Amino acid sequence: MNPKILFSCIVCCLILATAFLFIPNAYAEVPKVYSEIKLDSEGKLFLEKASGERCPMVQGPAIYTAEQFTQRITGTANGLSFDFSSAPLFNLDAKYAKELDATMHKDIKALFRKQGVGLGKIDIVKVAPGKEWLVQDKDQSLTYHIKATADSLTVNVPLDGILYYGLIKPDEKYPYPVFFRRVSTITNGKTSIDITKIGDKFDFVGWQKSGFGIIGYRVIRHDGQFLYDGKISFRGTGPFQVGTSIIVGPFVHQIEPTGLIISLTTNKPVSVLISLSNGKIYSSSVGTKHEIPVSG
Numbered sequence: 695m696n697p698k699i700l701f702s703c704i705v706c707c708l709i710l711a712t713a714f715l716f717i718p719n720a721y722a723e724v725p726k727v728y729s730e731i732k733l734d735s736e737g738k739l740f741l742e743k744a745s746g747e748r749c750p751m752v753q754g755p756a757i758y759t760a761e762q763f764t765q766r767i768t769g770t771a772n773g774l775s776f777d778f779s780s781a782p783l784f785n786l787d788a789k790y791a792k793e794l795d796a797t798m799h800k801d802i803k804a805l806f807r808k809q810g811v812g813l814g815k816i817d818i819v820k821v822a823p824g825k826e827w828l829v830q831d832k833d834q835s836l837t838y839h840i841k842a843t844a845d846s847l848t849v850n851v852p853l854d855g856i857l858y859y860g861l862i863k864p865d866e867k868y869p870y871p872v873f874f875r876r877v878s879t880i881t882n883g884k885t886s887i888d889i890t891k892i893g894d895k896f897d898f899v900g901w902q903k904s905g906f907g908i909i910g911y912r913v914i915r916h917d918g919q920f921l922y923d924g925k926i927s928f929r930g931t932g933p934f935q936v937g938t939s940i941i942v943g944p945f946v947h948q949i950e951p952t953g954l955i956i957s958l959t960t961n962k963p964v965s966v967l968i969s970l971s972n973g974k975i976y977s978s979s980v981g982t983k984h985e986i987p988v989s990g
Contacts (some may be wrong), residue, residue, distance in 0.1 A: 697972040747768065754810020755783040757836070757851055763913055763922040764941040764961065771936040772890045774926070779883030780854050783935065784809045784830070786840070786847040792845075794818060794827045800828060806838075809849075835917040855915040861892060862908040862925060863899045870896070871910025880913070885913075890932055905931055908939075926961070936963045953989030960984070 700933050724731050727759030730742055739751040758780070760819055766777035793801045793960040806813050806829075815834025821827060825917030829838040840849050857878040860871035874892050878885045886910070890938060913922040926939035956968060959982055966978045968986055978984040 714850055752810045754812075757783070758853075758921055760922075760942055762948045763924055764926075767936055767961075768924050769928065769930070769936050770886060773886060773888045774909065774928060774936070775884075775886040776857065776880075776911070777884050778880065780850055782848045782850045782851070783811070784848060784849050785809075785836075788842060788846050790847060791824055791842060795820060795823050835915070835919065853880060854913070855880045855913065855921075857885050857887070858912040859887050859909055860916065861899050861901070862910045864908060865881070871912075873910075873912070889928065889934060900929075902931055906937065936961065938964055947985075953987060955985055955987050957983075957985045961983060 724733060724739070732740060732742055734740055734748075734750075736791065736866045741749040741751070758852060762778055762780050768775045769779075790801075790805060793805075797820075799816055799818065802818065803813045803816070813831050815830070816832065817830045819828040819830065825842045826841045830836075831838070836851060837867070838849055839852050840847050842848075847865060851921075857880055858873045859878065860873035862869050862871050872982070874896070876891065878887050889901075889907075899907055906927065908925055908927045910923070911926045912920070913924075915921055924941065925939065926941070929935045929937045939961050939963045940958050943956075945957045947955040947957060958966065961982070963982055964981050965980050966984045968976045968988065970976075970988070970990065972990060974990050976986050976988050978986050
């Protein structure tokens, strides 16, 4: 394989590997340096004590996911609409409404711990007694919204923050977004951007003529915590449509002297082509999740 191609793939892998933090159960092999952490026959992690006792890892629900920040983007008359709201983390038995009303911190922490969610120092705010509460984790700057339904208590994490965005020129040596001077406020996971505002003198990629462009966006939580960097292509000059985009990856796996595997996820079902400098072309079947063996 061309050394330049291999080097570029390795760099890409290192830069983007942090995206796996959003993907639960992405375990292959445990590095031998972690001698006490092992995988069982079902691929689940556990800690093995010197006595031989096994302590299984408790996999709690993911607070944020890659899908949350990539799957619900739609075109509008003047730009793009983003829906970063998440599905409920878990449900609690409706009988625990009394503990919430009584602000029994220890009991609430124990309930969350059983669901695989650890809490630090908390405040419990009664929005509507018996019906709605906020559990504010001060140590992690997270707020859990709990709402009573017909037979349970639904728990989720509302997202408020800021969306930075800007155009990307893909043929540049470093194709990163040039963030626009304006930002968009994220309220309860939802926001939108006006692409028409980054036209004329701000249109350094020529989307107004070509009817095509790529937007890079950055999700920042209300407390300044960075959550996600993404990019999405668009078509049109108003109204706008979401184009086909790589939303996760590309990642490089199983690097060997004569080959490797490239994986990526697209927002729409397509076939992906990979062309090497030696003229070889590799492709995937039509879909959204692609794993393409490359050799030669």
